[in-house]
Amino acid sequence: MRRSRTAALVTWAYSAMFGLPAVPVAIFVAREGRLPSLWGLFDVYAGPWSSRIADNRLIGLLLAYSVLVLAVAVSGRLLWRTRRAGAVLNLGLLPAEAVFWIGFALPGPWLFGIARVVLACLAWRELTGSRLRTRRRPPST
Numbered sequence: 564m565r566r567s568r569t570a571a572l573v574t575w576a577y578s579a580m581f582g583l584p585a586v587p588v589a590i591f592v593a594r595e596g597r598l599p600s601l602w603g604l605f606d607v608y609a610g611p612w613s614s615r616i617a618d619n620r621l622i623g624l625l626l627a628y629s630v631l632v633l634a635v636a637v638s639g640r641l642l643w644r645t646r647r648a649g650a651v652l653n654l655g656l657l658p659a660e661a662v663f664w665i666g667f668a669l670p671g672p673w674l675f676g677i678a679r680v681v682l683a684c685l686a687w688r689e690l691t692g693s694r695l696r697t698r699r700r701p702p703s704t
Contacts, residue, residue: 567642567643569686574639581632586626586629589625592622610665624666627663634656645690647692650690
C-alpha cells in the first residue's frame with residue numbers, strides 16, 4: 564500500500580474518532596446543558612474551554628472543530644489520490660487543530676497528528692503536484 568494511502572487512512576480514522584462525535588456532543592450540550600460522560604469515566608470534550616465559557620460558545624466551538632476536521636478529511640481524500648495538496652492541507656491544518664486539542668483537552672489526537680506528519684513526510688516523494696498529467700506527444704513528421 565502506498566504511504567499516501569496509509570496517511571489518508573490515519574487521517575480518516577482521526578476524523579471519524581474525534582471530528583464526527585463533536586456534532587452529537589454539541590446537540591447533547593444544547594439539550595442537556597452539560598457535556599456527556601463516556602461510560603461514567605469522564606466528560607467528553609471537557610477541558611479548559613468547557614469550564615470557562617458559556618454553553619452556546621462551547622457548542623459553537625464544537626461545531627467549528629467539526630468543520631475543521633471535515634477539511635482534514637478532505638485532505639485525506641487528496642492524499643488517497645496521491646496529491647501533494649493533500650499533504651500540504653493535512654499538515655497546514657495541524658496548528659489550528661492543536662488549538663482545539665488543547666481547549667478540549669484531547670490527548671488522543673496528538674498521536675494521530677504525529678503519525679500524520681511522519682506519514683505525509685514519508686509519502687512526499689510519491690505525491691504529484693498537479694491533477695493533470697501531461698503526456699509527451701511523439702514529434703510529428
